[in-house]
Amino acid sequence: MTAPILREKAALRERVAGWKRDGARVGVVPTMGALHAGHLSLVEAAQAECDRVIVTIFVNPRQFNNPADLESYPRTEETDAQKLAPFDVDVIYVPGPGEIYPEGFATTVLVAGLTEGLCGAHRPGHFDGVTTVVPKLFLQTGADRAYFGEKDYQQLQVVRRMAADLDIPIEVVGCPTVREADGLALSSRNVRLSPEARRQAPELHAVLVETAAALRAGEALGALREAAERRLISAGFERLEYLELRGAEDLAPLETPERPARLLVAAWLDGVRLIDNIAVV
Numbered sequence: 001m002t003a004p005i006l007r008e009k010a011a012l013r014e015r016v017a018g019w020k021r022d023g024a025r026v027g028v029v030p031t032m033g034a035l036h037a038g039h040l041s042l043v044e045a046a047q048a049e050c051d052r053v054i055v056t057i058f059v060n061p062r063q064f065n066n067p068a069d070l071e072s073y074p075r076t077e078e079t080d081a082q083k084l085a086p087f088d089v090d091v092i093y094v095p096g097p098g099e100i101y102p103e104g105f106a107t108t109v110l111v112a113g114l115t116e117g118l119c120g121a122h123r124p125g126h127f128d129g130v131t132t133v134v135p136k137l138f139l140q141t142g143a144d145r146a147y148f149g150e151k152d153y154q155q156l157q158v159v160r161r162m163a164a165d166l167d168i169p170i171e172v173v174g175c176p177t178v179r180e181a182d183g184l185a186l187s188s189r190n191v192r193l194s195p196e197a198r199r200q201a202p203e204l205h206a207v208l209v210e211t212a213a214a215l216r217a218g219e220a221l222g223a224l225r226e227a228a229e230r231r232l233i234s235a236g237f238e239r240l241e242y243l244e245l246r247g248a249e250d251l252a253p254l255e256t257p258e259r260p261a262r263l264l265v266a267a268w269l270d271g272v273r274l275i276d277n278i279a280v281v
């Protein structure tokens, strides 16, 4: 059955208050829509641990540093509702812009440190947009747990920090990246790849896996980054944006995986910015 779509925070609050009176544990899966199996894996994780599950769909203008990216971001509410139907979620919350950024809205939440490198360095203002909308989604839904994908690994760590710093009583749960059979991480932006670029795209994950193995074997990150860049360019990519090794939780720059670490990459293919990351332990 298609879940009820609520568009107003007042209606959402009333619904959630009823669940809470019954002692329900509420989970939220924040998304920007254009749902795929990665999002649906978050819904499944939420359903396994929560009595009630809310999926939010809001294409948040404040986190788009590139107006063309915002303009062309896929908006597919009807198909999204159909994709959620077999999962029997309790509510799909699709707030109008006025529910999130009413007239006179003047607050920005900024997380320092964790946002400064990686995607934060290449998408100015992006994480400020994320950390301004996400606490609103947490507070509007009143959820006890929130589910985020490791595909957006820096986002996951930033959101964890924000929720802890603001004393929002919610547990932020990270879920593994869902991939295509050829290794490409599922992303709403993959639909923008031409058929040829789609065939080239899995090279990103292959480079990540091989670089991680070489780091574990003691090879130097600098030389590996150069080799990765050459390989991606010859596979058809336009540009390697970053390939970095970071501490798994604090995202501190590392040269070697001397402690639990994450290898993170961003690269451009066919005018599309692809990101990925894996654990290096």
Ligand SMILES: Nc1ncnc2c1ncn2[C@@H]1O[C@H](COP(=O)(O)OP(=O)(O)OP(=O)(O)O)[C@@H](O)[C@H]1O
Pocket: 030, 031, 032, 033, 037, 038, 039, 041, 042, 147, 148, 149, 150, 151, 152, 175, 176, 177, 178, 179, 185, 186, 187, 188, 189, 190
């Ligand atoms: N392949 C995936 N596996 C697991 N979680 C994912 C995957 N892709 C996205 N998610 C998670 O889904 C949530 C909503 O993400 P979003 O709506 O931005 O989708 P997206 O596919 O990441 O789109 P984008 O093209 O903007 O990166 C985030 O927590 C994100 O990490």
Ligand SMILES: CC(C)(CO)[C@@H](O)C(=O)[O-]
Pocket: 030, 031, 032, 058, 060, 063, 130, 133, 134, 152, 155
């Ligand atoms: C968390 C989020 C829904 C906030 O707009 C977005 O950044 C996303 O889809 O990952």
Ligand code: BAL
Pocket: 063, 064, 152, 155
């Ligand atoms: N997937 C994270 C949201 C964004 O790329 O804007």
